[in-house]
Amino acid sequence: MAATDRLPPFQELLDSHAEAVLRFLRSAVGPGDADDCFQETFISALRAYPRLEHGRELRAWLLTIARRKALDHHRASARRPRPVAEPDATETAPGPAELNGSAAAAAIWGLVAALPEGQRAALALRYAGGLRYREVAEALGCSEEAARRRVHDGLRALRRRSSELEEQYR
Amino acid sequence: MKTIEELKSDVAVAADADGLLDVAYARCDSPLGELLLAATPRGLVKVGFASEAAGALDQLADRLSPRVLFSPARLDPVRRELDEYFAGRRHEFDLDLDWRLSSGFRRRVLRATARIPYGETSTYTRMASAAGSPRAHRAAGTALGANPLPIVVPCHRVLRSGGALGGYTGGLEKKQSLLELEGALSS
Numbered sequence: 001m002a003a004t005d006r007l008p009p010f011q012e013l014l015d016s017h018a019e020a021v022l023r024f025l026r027s028a029v030g031p032g033d034a035d036d037c038f039q040e041t042f043i044s045a046l047r048a049y050p051r052l053e054h055g056r057e058l059r060a061w062l063l064t065i066a067r068r069k070a071l072d073h074h075r076a077s078a079r080r081p082r083p084v085a086e087p088d089a090t091e092t093a094p095g096p097a098e099l100n101g102s103a104a105a106a107a108i109w110g111l112v113a114a115l116p117e118g119q120r121a122a123l124a125l126r127y128a129g130g131l132r133y134r135e136v137a138e139a140l141g142c143s144e145e146a147a148r149r150r151v152h153d154g155l156r157a158l159r160r161r162s163s164e165l166e167e168q169y170r
Numbered sequence: 171m172k173t174i175e176e177l178k179s180d181v182a183v184a185a186d187a188d189g190l191l192d193v194a195y196a197r198c199d200s201p202l203g204e205l206l207l208a209a210t211p212r213g214l215v216k217v218g219f220a221s222e223a224a225g226a227l228d229q230l231a232d233r234l235s236p237r238v239l240f241s242p243a244r245l246d247p248v249r250r251e252l253d254e255y256f257a258g259r260r261h262e263f264d265l266d267l268d269w270r271l272s273s274g275f276r277r278r279v280l281r282a283t284a285r286i287p288y289g290e291t292s293t294y295t296r297m298a299s300a301a302g303s304p305r306a307h308r309a310a311g312t313a314l315g316a317n318p319l320p321i322v323v324p325c326h327r328v329l330r331s332g333g334a335l336g337g338y339t340g341g342l343e344k345k346q347s348l349l350e351l352e353g354a355l356s357s
Contacts, residue, residue, distance in 0.1 A: 015178075022174060
């Protein structure tokens with residue numbers, strides 16, 4: 001049996017990939033809900049782990065599970081009724097002075113969250129998860145070409161919206 | 171927001187609650203150096219000296235289950251009993267043991283070894299007899315050398331028939347200091 005066919009102790013996966021999974025989830029569902037999705041991701045992975053046929057590309061495998069959890073999360077929150085008095089997002093957007101540290105991070109998450117799901121997931125897998133395009137494609141169930149296009153379109157949309165945001169605060 | 175370390179230890183807690191923590195492990199300090207401790211739901215399955223710790227987790231993943239997680243809380247009772255033992259306040263371990271890392275003749279030798287009382291010694295030949303093969307004293311030595319549960323299954327109490335110390339996987343000086351601790355050797 002080749003060394004990579006063996007399944008390493010699960011703690012090694014947790015130690016090596018927890019940060020990439022958390023980064024991915026923070027960009028996919030936002031920092032507030034990432035913690036819960038993180039738990040669900042690793043518990044699902046642990047449940048399935050002994051049935052894996054080999055120990056290769058485990059990060060891509062974990063991120064595929066994380067993406068499923070993020071999708072479940074989006075579906076669940078779409079079904080939840082919104083409170084009537086929820087303020088319009090633009091009313092509570094931070095002013096320029098606050099647009100640093102966590103406020104700036106929150107503004108960026110807001111931009112990412114507003115992207116179409118396919119682009120958001122592709123960007124998150126590529127940049128937060130650190131996957132190669134081939135692995136992004138595998139996690140998204142599309143061609144490598146389509147994965148590249150989604151990342152490209154997502155970046156372009158982010159640039160456009162962030163310069164709109166700058167305009168707004170000028 | 172929780173830190174990554176908090177999130178990681180939450181995974182072990184949730185895994186335990188869901189019955190997915192097949193092998194929990196921890197490390198603890200002892201007068202013999204750092205020990206690796208691992209337990210399954212059946213009981214303590216592995217005590218490892220630092221010298222062999224590197225491959226020990228891989229071995230547990232291969233032979234028992236790859237669901238191996240760092241979970242010190244699950245090993246708390248073991249750590250407490252070992253502390254008491256090293257302080258001279260405990261002469262018998264009251265722990266459930268999982269014997270799955272040894273089988274057949276080797277397991278019979280280890281079970282016989284587990285019955286040698288604190289402060290006393292026996293021989294490889296007697297352990298071979300107790301395991302049903304009086305002439306297999308060399309194989310008994312091999313079985314004891316592969317003891318997955320040293321200290322708790324007291325292979326340090328097994329000596330050569332002439333009284334010489336014999337061998338010890340963790341190093342002969344460890345065997346000697348355990349026997350001195352128990353008053354079975356004069357220092």
